[in-house]
Amino acid sequence: MNTTTNHAAIIKAQGLHKQYGDFKALNDVSFRIFPGRIVGLIGPNGAGKTSLLKGILGLSTLDGELSVLGLKPMKERTKLLEQVSFIADTAILPSWLKVHQAIDYVAGVHPKFNREKAQAFLAKTTINPKSRIKALSKGMVTQLHLALVMAIDSKLLVLDEPTLGLDIMYRKQFYSSLLEDYFDEQKTILITTHQVEEIENLLTDVLFIDRGHLVLDSSMDDISQRFSQLSVSTEGRQKVLEAGLRPIYEEARLGGASLLFEGVDPETLAAFGKIHTPSIADLFVAKVSTANEGRPQENQAPNIQWKETGQ
Ligand SMILES: Nc1ncnc2c1ncn2[C@@H]1O[C@H](COP(=O)(O)OP(=O)(O)OP(=O)(O)O)[C@@H](O)[C@H]1O
Numbered sequence: 001m002n003t004t005t006n007h008a009a010i011i012k013a014q015g016l017h018k019q020y021g022d023f024k025a026l027n028d029v030s031f032r033i034f035p036g037r038i039v040g041l042i043g044p045n046g047a048g049k050t051s052l053l054k055g056i057l058g059l060s061t062l063d064g065e066l067s068v069l070g071l072k073p074m075k076e077r078t079k080l081l082e083q084v085s086f087i088a089d090t091a092i093l094p095s096w097l098k099v100h101q102a103i104d105y106v107a108g109v110h111p112k113f114n115r116e117k118a119q120a121f122l123a124k125t126t127i128n129p130k131s132r133i134k135a136l137s138k139g140m141v142t143q144l145h146l147a148l149v150m151a152i153d154s155k156l157l158v159l160d161e162p163t164l165g166l167d168i169m170y171r172k173q174f175y176s177s178l179l180e181d182y183f184d185e186q187k188t189i190l191i192t193t194h195q196v197e198e199i200e201n202l203l204t205d206v207l208f209i210d211r212g213h214l215v216l217d218s219s220m221d222d223i224s225q226r227f228s229q230l231s232v233s234t235e236g237r238q239k240v241l242e243a244g245l246r247p248i249y250e251e252a253r254l255g256g257a258s259l260l261f262e263g264v265d266p267e268t269l270a271a272f273g274k275i276h277t278p279s280i281a282d283l284f285v286a287k288v289s290t291a292n293e294g295r296p297q298e299n300q301a302p303n304i305q306w307k308e309t310g311q
Helices: 049-056 077-081 099-109 115-123 138-150 168-182 220-226 234-242 266-270 280-293
Strands: 011-020 023-033 038-042 063-068 084-087 156-160 188-192 205-210 213-219 227-233 249-253 256-262 274-276
Touching: 011 049, 023 049, 023 205, 023 213, 038 049, 038 280, 049 063, 049 156, 049 188, 084 138, 099 115, 099 138, 115 138, 115 168, 138 168, 205 220, 205 280, 213 220, 213 280, 220 227, 227 234, 227 266, 234 256, 249 280, 256 280, 266 274
Parallel strands: 038 188, 038 205, 084 156, 156 188
Antiparallel strands: 011 023, 011 063, 205 213, 227 256, 227 274, 249 256
């Protein structure tokens, strides 16, 4: 992240590469993540998010320099996992276990697990502590996982698609619990999701990744300083172009266009139409399209289906 801080970085990544046979899943990825941040790792299917997260957790090898909480993830995995908690997108709990036994189990193996916290998270769901895990719905199993993981007092929480399969009510509840009951300035959360609009207001920073390349590393504050989206009529668009202003991305909208600018003074733009900070989804599409212009066809991003923002 570009954020200036007095703290040492929790994650330092320099020139990371991941190769599966001939295929490059990560290509020269470098970034830093500092304590007290909630970082969204955003990218389309197959972008390399899980490969990166697995490397950070010491669950698979990455080439390049990587330090997490001052440790080398692969070599010092045991020590690292004492301070990190995570939910993989394919997390599985033994189906024969009862919910209260799952709590006992985690309490037994994890010194930083807070049983009362887990029980309080579960009390917000309809899960019966006496149920066997095999009797829970898919979404309930995820809820149980999240309750267990959020009750561990870790310095770093890694969430890979944490709310997959959960209903909208619980998703909202989960994200507000994450902020109110889990997060504090000593902790760091690294999260991936395809439902970017749901975490947009939660994030302090974003890392955009596309086809193994990091295409943006920015704090949300910097995004609002650096990028502006301008809604204009068709004539307004013409005037913008005549004034020599060049958007990095544009989309046709009913009766006009939406133009996305980088590093252009908002006051200059305001003379032509309505300006606002772009949504993460719009910014992602813009940055990926710009990055793709310089890449050969076979490395270009697939069509990305983001939720319409209705601009
Ligand atoms: N074990 C593997 N062997 C070969 N290729 C792999 C392996 N794991 C991942 N890949 C490839 O690497 C690329 C990145 O995969 P990865 O799972 O990191 O993407 P992702 O961004 O997490 O995607 P999604 O959003 O779909 O989960 C994909 O093209 C995938 O097919």
